[in-house]
Amino acid sequence: MPKISQKGIQMPESPIRKLVPFSEAAKKRGIKIYPLNIGQPDIKTPAVALNAVKNNSLEILAYARSEGSEAYREKLTQYYSRNNIHVSAADIIVTTGGSEALSFTLGSITDAGDEVIIPEPFYANYNGFSVANNTKVVPIVSSIDTGFALPAIEEFEKLITPKTKAILICNPGNPTGYLYSKEEIEKLKILVLKHDLFLIADEVYREFVYDGNTHNSIMSLNGLDQHAIMIDSVSKRYSMCGARIGCVISKNTAFIQTVLKFAQARLSSPTYALIASEAALETPQSYFDEVITEYVARRDILISELNKIPNLKVSTPKGAFYCIVELPVADADDFAQWMLEKFEDNNETIMVAPASGFYSTPNAGKNQIRIAYVLNQKSLIRSVQLLNLALTQYNG
Ligand SMILES: Cc1ncc(COP(=O)(O)O)c(C=O)c1O
Numbered sequence: 001m002p003k004i005s006q007k008g009i010q011m012p013e014s015p016i017r018k019l020v021p022f023s024e025a026a027k028k029r030g031i032k033i034y035p036l037n038i039g040q041p042d043i044k045t046p047a048v049a050l051n052a053v054k055n056n057s058l059e060i061l062a063y064a065r066s067e068g069s070e071a072y073r074e075k076l077t078q079y080y081s082r083n084n085i086h087v088s089a090a091d092i093i094v095t096t097g098g099s100e101a102l103s104f105t106l107g108s109i110t111d112a113g114d115e116v117i118i119p120e121p122f123y124a125n126y127n128g129f130s131v132a133n134n135t136k137v138v139p140i141v142s143s144i145d146t147g148f149a150l151p152a153i154e155e156f157e158k159l160i161t162p163k164t165k166a167i168l169i170c171n172p173g174n175p176t177g178y179l180y181s182k183e184e185i186e187k188l189k190i191l192v193l194k195h196d197l198f199l200i201a202d203e204v205y206r207e208f209v210y211d212g213n214t215h216n217s218i219m220s221l222n223g224l225d226q227h228a229i230m231i232d233s234v235s236k237r238y239s240m241c242g243a244r245i246g247c248v249i250s251k252n253t254a255f256i257q258t259v260l261k262f263a264q265a266r267l268s269s270p271t272y273a274l275i276a277s278e279a280a281l282e283t284p285q286s287y288f289d290e291v292i293t294e295y296v297a298r299r300d301i302l303i304s305e306l307n308k309i310p311n312l313k314v315s316t317p318k319g320a321f322y323c324i325v326e327l328p329v330a331d332a333d334d335f336a337q338w339m340l341e342k343f344e345d346n347n348e349t350i351m352v353a354p355a356s357g358f359y360s361t362p363n364a365g366k367n368q369i370r371i372a373y374v375l376n377q378k379s380l381i382r383s384v385q386l387l388n389l390a391l392t393q394y395n396g
Pocket of ligand 1: 234
């Protein structure tokens, strides 16, 4: 039989989606499942974006420009400038989701075996994009006890080798909810300049910052023009995950020209989704104010309910809509599957993402799960009640 590639074999399963067969089976048994595993917000997409597609009278659904239209990229620069990020249309390549932006970035800066240092736990698909691009992930552990703050810069420095090409951070963090401070970003800047590395920041959760904190983009740092690469997406900002539009931004022209070649090879991002994304830029500030208020309320209720469970550890997220929860179980993968296969209360259970897939250090995060607080407050309260009951039964 013809053989599958080593790369294909090494491609990791998504920890967020791998329990789907068990949840589908549970649904067939009539069980209601609260999905805390996936970052699919239940928030409505802005009407202005949906209407732009609905009211469109296109007669040919043509290809778009590979890098995204001039008009859309110009409007993006205005959005960024309101966020203290000053870039020009030429610095932006529009992509099919932040996912493609990440993949094109690794494709553009790494050769086989080149290394990228990433604080873990990290967004699990970084593993997948790295395998696909033959990039080696070098993890650096951040701890739940510090709320997943940036590890000491000396620890980063110890990991730098001649193969290191970049440091990749996610700010605010998925799955940690950590928001890097200005000082932490400045420390990374000094390090990447010293070793002439790229600093990649995945800022797709920029709007989701709580408690009066401000988001510090790497694109606002002086002196980092040749080194900074920013990843962005409309998925979470406008609750438009299905549009599949994102972008990659850098002032490094050699990098952008290289990304453009990857973009040309896939021709263009989907035209209707581009129309929706461009219109979404007209979303009023009141939309975001309401969304942020709702997420803060969800976070607060979730964390206070979780803290009532004995022997459980969680740190309060400062941004995004996820948290890592350390459970009194040895194997959270087994526990998460058990909740779908063997547990129910009043015909209800929960689906969570085992956190081991958010680490690349073997056996790290074995007793942790990630919870996405993308459900309404009542559902979150019920979900934590189910988690508590499940823990008691599982450990009983
Ligand atoms: C941190 C992070 N980066 C990138 C992505 C990819 O987003 P998309 O491809 O939907 O733009 C996600 C999606 O959940 C994410 O959480």
